[in-house]
Amino acid sequence: MKNSxxxxxxxxxxxxxxxxxxxPGEGFKVPKHYFQHLPDEVMRQxxxxxxxxxxxxxxxxxxxxxxxxxxxxxxxxxxxxSVAVLVVAVVFLKEKNEGNNLSALAEVQLEDITDEELFAYxxxxxxxxxxxxxxxxxxxxxxESVQPKKPTFKAEVAKPDVEEMEEYLDxxxxxxxxxxxxxxL
Amino acid sequence: xxxxxxxxxxRLMMQxxxxxxxxxxxxxxxxxxxxxxxxxxxxxxxxxxxxxxxRRMVYDHEDANDVLQNCFIKVxxxxxxxxxxxxxxxxxxxxxxxxxxxxxxKKKQTLATPLDAGESPLANRLRADEHFDGDEAxxxxxAAIETLPDKQKLVFNLxxxxxxxxADMSEMLGTSExxxxxxxHHAVKKIEGFVAKYD
Numbered sequence: 001m002k003n004s005x006x007x008x009x010x011x012x013x014x015x016x017x018x019x020x021x022x023x024p025g026e027g028f029k030v031p032k033h034y035f036q037h038l039p040d041e042v043m044r045q046x047x048x049x050x051x052x053x054x055x056x057x058x059x060x061x062x063x064x065x066x067x068x069x070x071x072x073x074x075x076x077x078x079x080x081x082s083v084a085v086l087v088v089a090v091v092f093l094k095e096k097n098e099g100n101n102l103s104a105l106a107e108v109q110l111e112d113i114t115d116e117e118l119f120a121y122x123x124x125x126x127x128x129x130x131x132x133x134x135x136x137x138x139x140x141x142x143x144e145s146v147q148p149k150k151p152t153f154k155a156e157v158a159k160p161d162v163e164e165m166e167e168y169l170d171x172x173x174x175x176x177x178x179x180x181x182x183x184x185l
Numbered sequence: 186x187x188x189x190x191x192x193x194x195x196r197l198m199m200q201x202x203x204x205x206x207x208x209x210x211x212x213x214x215x216x217x218x219x220x221x222x223x224x225x226x227x228x229x230x231x232x233x234x235x236x237x238x239x240r241r242m243v244y245d246h247e248d249a250n251d252v253l254q255n256c257f258i259k260v261x262x263x264x265x266x267x268x269x270x271x272x273x274x275x276x277x278x279x280x281x282x283x284x285x286x287x288x289x290x291k292k293k294q295t296l297a298t299p300l301d302a303g304e305s306p307l308a309n310r311l312r313a314d315e316h317f318d319g320d321e322a323x324x325x326x327x328a329a330i331e332t333l334p335d336k337q338k339l340v341f342n343l344x345x346x347x348x349x350x351x352a353d354m355s356e357m358l359g360t361s362e363x364x365x366x367x368x369x370h371h372a373v374k375k376i377e378g379f380v381a382k383y384d
Binding site for chain 2: 003004007010011013014015016017020021023025026027028029030031034035038039041042043045046063
């Protein structure tokens with residue numbers, strides 16, 4: 001049933017309203033051409049700047065602004081925060097992984113260097129090394145028996161055996177090449 | 186009554202309201218000069234219906250004109266907030282109704298219940314209005330409607346004059362269809378009683 005038919009049924013209890021509904025108009029008038037001029041009048045007002053409001057930039061700027069403001073809505077902000085946390089986590093893990101790979105690479109490369117290469121490098125850059133360390137590294141291991149014993153509070157400092165000491169020094173002198181020693185020093 | 190009969194295009198537009206609404210919204214979304222075209226189409230399509238809705242609430246043409254213009258300006262500035270969840274015209278009716286209520290509250294328009302339908306303040310005001318040329322029966326009807334509570338008056342006007350369906354009214358006012366039917370029925374009885382009393 002159409003709306004107007006339904007309405008007529010609803011007005012069955014009111015003969016006055018039913019009769020008035022048959023009459024054209026309600027008694028109100030509008031000025032001549034009012035509806036023809038209204039859209040122009042409204043457009044004129046719409047284009048006027050609103051007092052107290054700074055004129056906005058171009059339309060595209062306004063849209064970007066609206067988009068950015070829209071991102072601060074709770075649902076978008078939460079999603080963005082989650083994405084940001086994920087990105088940070090991925091970057092962190094990636095960097096950590098790369099660091100591990102580098103140290104592994106360094107280990108592999110050190111293993112690949114031959115003794116000759118190492119010797120050549122150290123010889124060429126001897127001035128960069130600590131002399132004490134070089135001497136220490138080049139010296140043969142001292143037998144435990146000839147090493148001075150660590151002093152204790154009670155015991156007296158053990159004196160090394162003179163004969164053993166002399167033997168040891170002879171061995172060292174024999175092993176050390178004089179030319180090498182001069183070059184190193 | 187100087188109301189101009191709608192031309193062929195306007196009649197065609199009224200018969201295909203949904204298509205027109207889609208076209209309006211599409212133009213408004215495009216922005217720039219398209220938005221202006223869309224807004225002009227919106228005004229041409231809805232201005233008369235909104236005007237009469239407002240006029241029945243505020244009675245005076247100048248007041249109705251001010252309220253309608255404010256309504257359209259508000260619609261233009263907030264058209265981006267219309268999500269299309271409701272029909273365009275229920276959204277427009279809601280804005281127009283709110284504008285009219287705000288206007289009446291500002292004006293503190295208090296029209297006391299008349300003792301005599303022919304001598305009511307509204308009837309006297311309408312008689313003096315150059316934009317009203319209704320007869321005594323129409324004056325009586327206006328005076329009777331004026332005695333209704335605000336919400337009941339709104340429901341009566343939307344149903345009786347605009348022949349709006351209860352479904353659309355429910356969407357617009359956020360009231361159940363059953364409650365709206367009951368409200369209209371009570372309004373009809375009150376008006377009939379008022380007319381019978383002062384006949």
